[in-house]
Amino acid sequence: MPDQPVRxxxxxxxxxxxxxxxxxxxxxxxxxxxxxxxxxxxxxTKLSDEAFPAEAFRALGYDSIHHGDxxxxxxxxxSRVGIEDGAVGLGDGVDEQGCRLIAATCGGVRVHSVYVPNxxxxxxxxxGAKLAWLAGLADxxxxxxxxxxDVAVCGDFNVAPEDIDVWDPKALSGSTHVSGPERRALQQLxxxxxxxxxxxxxxxxxxxxxxxxxxxxxxxHHGMRIDLVLLTRSLASRCTFSMVDRNARKALGEAKPSxxxxxxxxxx
DNA sequence: ATGGTTGCGAAGCAA
Numbered sequence: 001m002p003d004q005p006v007r008x009x010x011x012x013x014x015x016x017x018x019x020x021x022x023x024x025x026x027x028x029x030x031x032x033x034x035x036x037x038x039x040x041x042x043x044x045t046k047l048s049d050e051a052f053p054a055e056a057f058r059a060l061g062y063d064s065i066h067h068g069d070x071x072x073x074x075x076x077x078x079s080r081v082g083i084e085d086g087a088v089g090l091g092d093g094v095d096e097q098g099c100r101l102i103a104a105t106c107g108g109v110r111v112h113s114v115y116v117p118n119x120x121x122x123x124x125x126x127x128g129a130k131l132a133w134l135a136g137l138a139d140x141x142x143x144x145x146x147x148x149x150d151v152a153v154c155g156d157f158n159v160a161p162e163d164i165d166v167w168d169p170k171a172l173s174g175s176t177h178v179s180g181p182e183r184r185a186l187q188q189l190x191x192x193x194x195x196x197x198x199x200x201x202x203x204x205x206x207x208x209x210x211x212x213x214x215x216x217x218x219x220x221h222h223g224m225r226i227d228l229v230l231l232t233r234s235l236a237s238r239c240t241f242s243m244v245d246r247n248a249r250k251a252l253g254e255a256k257p258s259x260x261x262x263x264x265x266x267x268x
Numbered sequence: 269a270t271g272g273t274t275g276c277g278a279a280g281c282a283a
Contacts, residue, residue: 019283020275044283046275071276118283158283171269212283213273222269259274259283 008238011081011107014040015154015227016248016262017115017210021045021074025053026255031248032060035264038081039106041113041154045074052076067102074099075115075155081107090136091143097129101137103144109235110145114155119176127176130158134185138192147193153230156210156260159186161196164205165225177224194230197265198242209244210260218249229265238267 014037018024021042032040040062045052048070057064061080067088068074077083086104103112114137119130137153145151159182163169172178190196198207208223217223231239242265249261 023275072282120282175269212269212271214271215269215273217269217273256274 009081009107011109011267012036012038012264013109013111013152013154013229013267014262014264015043015113015156015229016040017043017156017227017258017260019044019046019258019260021047021053021076022051023256024258025056027248027252027257029056029060030252030255031245031262032062032078035245035262037264038079039109039111039152040078041111042076042078043074043113043115043156045076046071047074065102065104067099069099072098073115075102075113077102077104077106077111077113079104079106079111087144090133090140092136092139097133100133101140109150109152112151112153112155114153114157116156116158118158119182121176122174122179130176131181131185134159134182135188138185138188141189141192147232148234149232150235151194151232152235153189153194154228154263156226157186157228158226159183160224160226161186161199161228165199165208167206167208167220167222167224177226189230193232195233195236197229197231197236197239198225198244198263200236201239201242207244208261209263211249213259227260227263229263231265235267239265240268241266 052066209227211218
């Protein structure tokens with residue numbers, strides 16, 4: 001393997017749970033045209049690999065890889081700085097919940113696009129599976145990556161790291177996304193050597209990345225910050241800017257919004 | 269939020 005290049009170029013890195021790429025393609029193309037990410041992670045494409053619009057992304061200047069079964073989940077990475085050594089799944093038999101992780105090396109960074117299982121409810125078997133999946137992700141990182149290298153883990157974690165990441169902790173008590181075991185499973189990833197870079201740059205509460213479609217939650221600011229960009233320290237130290245593009249949670253003409261907003265970080 | 273929405277796919281499930 002060649003050594004990492006000594007000279008590093010600025011990198012714009014984004015992640016977005018699009019809730020069906022077929023339904024979201026107009027918004028995604030618009031967003032890419034103004035946000036100009038170099039690397040973009042997508043979740044919930046809900047497409048088969050055959051139906052993934054690689055040609056449309058190629059026309060926008062992006063190479064891509066996709067991992068999907070056509071109905072649920074589905075993850076992808078777009079890159080205009082190269083895309084090498086693609087890999088899918090947790091690689092240990094735990095990723096049987098299907099098409100939730102894809103990784104590739106883009107511009108010298110090992111990038112992971114993840115869609116963590118929702119968990120449904122604390123008493124559901126899916127909740128235990130969510131915890132197991134997060135543990136499997138921690139295991140994958142420890143097996144395949146070095147925390148001193150340039151590693152990014154981006155996506156929909158379906159966990160709000162702290163109470164300041166949800167609109168009303170009391171209302172959510174006893175439900176998923178905020179429970180202790182989920183937060184500890186996420187913390188295990190951070191302890192390995194990752195930084196929740198948006199939170200590092202924005203300590204204030206009330207900044208979310210997901211709002212329920214129902215009940216006017218977006219306009220009432222009833223949201224959660226569950227879409228995260230986790231970076232190893234070498235990348236985190238290069239971060240000059242990070243944002244949730246809340247505007248992209250709105251309809252844009254005929255283009256309907258996802259229930260998630262994209263997160264963008266700039267590395268100098 | 270116990271669901272008032274969205275997406276998929278053609279009824280009900282998942283989020």
